[in-house]
Amino acid sequence: MKKLILAGMMATMMCSASVMAATANTAAQTAATAQIQKEATDVMQIAVQGANAMRDIQLARLALFHGVPASAKKLTDDAATLLKDDSTDWKKFVKTNAKAKMIDDQYVIINATVALSEDYIATPEKESAIKSANSKLAKGDQKGAIDTLRLAGIGVMEDQYLMPLNQTRKAVATAQKMLADGKYYEANLVLKSAEDGIVVDSEMFAASN
Template sequence: MKKVILASLLATMLSSSSVWAEATTTPAQTEAATAKVQKEAADVMQVAVKGANAMRDIQFARLALFHGQPDSAKKLTNDAVSLLAGDTSAWAKFVKTDAKAKMIDDQYVVINATVALSEDYIASPEKESAIKAANAKMAKGDQKGAVDTLRLAGIGVVETQYLMPLKQTRKAAAQAQKLLEGGKYYEANLVLKGAEEGIVVDSEMLVAGN
């Protein structure tokens, strides 16, 4: 199922590569490991924000066209093209490789994500305690530890990621840019609509034992 992203960006610590530090033996090593984790997490967020902002600009460009404001649509599309530009290898570090739905020869970047308890969750003192412990881990930036805590307590967790096909979105934005410059507003709208609909929603239920 494909969805249009309208929600505000959430922390995307769900990327396929782990960035969590292992236990260390000295304060200096602990400090270095913490700094490395923080940098990697910041890099993940930077890429996610760029992707999410590009998709937001694409959505707003279509809205501008709907309201008869082609100049605004041009600016927003140009902004999206700029955000999507850059060295592909820099984006590749944050590409999710196991998306359930993929196009041939593309790279899927996580631009939004949510974590939630499963719908069949039933409160109990033990589970409430586990949730409290998980919240404490999340507050420290340990998303993986938080999820593991919930899973060990038998609490199902639903992870949902919104994946942007980088090559397809770049191509669509550049094509729309040319169409807008040529005064082909309706054609540009269709191309931008295709970029929106290219977002893949990948949800996974994590339960104890998985």
């Protein structure tokens, strides 16, 4: 059954591709979708790299707590490598809203959650909107998905977790020196300050009706 469904989906996609190639308007839409997907992929690369660095910081603290300084040094070095990676164009994906300007830094999104408003009540129309929003999300069109939900009377809450890049880099570099000097307690505190530097930026997209 799954194979039949998959085959049907592939056949549908192939037919759709033929139709898109036949019209200029649809070709433009396809190009726009491809651009959205590329941007989403780039953002994910940044987010994953930042999240992995923060994970290494957390695990380094855990290693210190359990008395394994060698592992803590390795994890801290790994975090430093991820944060210093110049092949990643961090500046392109820095959050620049008011909350991200508390200190002179570059706040990078490393995680995010999206939820429907608490007063959500299911209706056939809203369920259809959610299905459409899921389709847009699958293509990397987060804005389109949120707009679809809002127009259907569904509020959306988004939480973004922002890492201050420069501040985190400095904290990790300081921790590396302290670990090399055997100052494990002090290194733990500095790594904790890096964790505590994460800012949660919440935004509510209210329903339009």
